[in-house]
Amino acid sequence: DVKVTQSSRYLVKRTGEKVFLECVQDMDHENMFWYRQDPGLGLRLIYFSYDVKMKEKGDIPEGYSVSREKKERFSLILESASTNQTSMYLCASSLVSRGYEQYFGPGTRLTVT
């Protein structure tokens, strides 16, 4: 079974802090994604990566950056957390040969106070 893990299920940070969210997948998938999910807005893509050291902006990249130094690991960075970044963050990976089916991690519920 494909497994996607995220470093924390719940996180509370203060405004202005730098926040790192880590995601690791164990099935050698080329593509990795970071989404945020907010009530009534569905899943919105923040960034994605199709290879090591490659990254592309999604629909809402402002206030975020990412890092992919190894194929299995994709990190989301909030350079200076703000209260409007309080949300559920989901990481996912996908494989070309499976029609880009997304495999999701358990999510990180981030609260910025």
Added chain:
Amino acid sequence: ILNVEQSPQSLHVQEGDSTNFTCSFPSSNFYALHWYRWETAKSPEALFVMTLNGDEKKKGRISATLNTKEGYSYLYIKGSQPEDSATYLCAFIRSGGSYIPTFGRGTSLIVHP
């Protein structure tokens, strides 16, 4: 930004009822259409990956159809059970681009015993 619409937004049914939801998407440049089930406190999980016009997929009491020419897919649940309560997401993947999914906002299904 691609337009992927799901209806209804939410649905309450009684145990044993059959139900269906709709996902509409652009009718050009089709690559794939995914359906996911997202239960509370869990990660979204793929139900179906559909790639051909006229595709019909089935998993137990859940089935899906696909019409790429007119840009819609239906998800059917026969004899709903309380454990079917979840949010059902569809995701459209366009050909010729980055092959990243665009998600609808989901249909929230609650099945009352």
